[in-house]
């Protein structure tokens with residue numbers, strides 16, 4: 206990586222301007238836009254820093270950049286065609302580069318450090334656990350945001366989305382849905398029951414994923430443990446009596462991989478407008494008793510919410526990268542704009558290991 210950076214580096218001063226922060230900073234030769242932003246205290250959204258999560262996605266308005274690794278590994282074709290880049294993989298080529306980032310909710314608190322311990326675990330499916338941590342004090346966050354969790358045995362903090370709706374006075378107990386990652390140090394410890402009484406360091410909140418204000422139809426798609434941020438967003442919207450039609454599609458492999466169905470039913474019953482819940486199974490045995498939808502969850506958006514004006518709908522997606530890319534393709538195909546599609550790509554150690 207260092208060799209590539211030095212190849213792309215040049216002597217002329219390069220400046221980057223970031224909207225909507227109004228920040229301007231110099232990018233030293235060989236540094237990425239994100240590295241220089243963070244050194245200059247610019248709150249550029251980021252997470253993995255290695256080009257896998259999409260958190261540092263921004264729209265290139267002026268200037269050209271070189272990519273350390275192909276943006277297409279993480280961004281969809283539609284996003285690349287629309288001028289989106291990844292700041293953690295972008296080295297500016299021109300004297301001035303202007304980009305625009307999706308900003309966090311305007312009421313998102315600044316991240317703080319907390320400590321905590323796991324006080325409860327629950328098996329949601331054969332490979333997804335819900336964990337509840339008791340923190341040293343209440344944390345405030347916006348529905349859809351995530352926390353960085355770390356304990357002494359792991360080198361790198363893991364990012365997990367809050368699964369509960371936030372409380373006005375903060376939450377001292379917070380829950381996360383955690384999918385088992387083969388050979389993932391954290392989840393191996395968790396699923397082996399080795400994390401009881403282990404002290405965690407938590408930094409939160411982070412992330413720009415949140416419900417944008419409006420009354421137009423919203424299409425939500427969750428896959429795997431990507432249910433957590435959407436449960437937080439939808440439960441908060443239910444409590445706030447948000448009045449907008451909502452289709453919620455939940456993609457899983459088999460019926461045994463569906464979870465939180467009772468909580469989803471309660472959200473559906475308390476929703477202030479039309480609410481359609483559609484679970485979609487991709488690998489359910491053909492001879493099972495399942496009567497619901499089968500196939501790829503992203504192919505069912507028009508079935509879930511027929512007859513709406515797609516140009517004004519908003520998309521909210523959380524799940525694995527392949528599902529998000531397919532969802533962006535389906536949503537733009539029916540007329541939704543990229544600017545109205547918001548997502549949280551769930552990457553884990555296995556995705557990082559596959560990076561070139």
Ligand code: FES
Pocket residue numbers: 250251252253254255256257258259260261262279291292293294
């Ligand atoms: S921080 Fe750039 S892709 Fe994750």
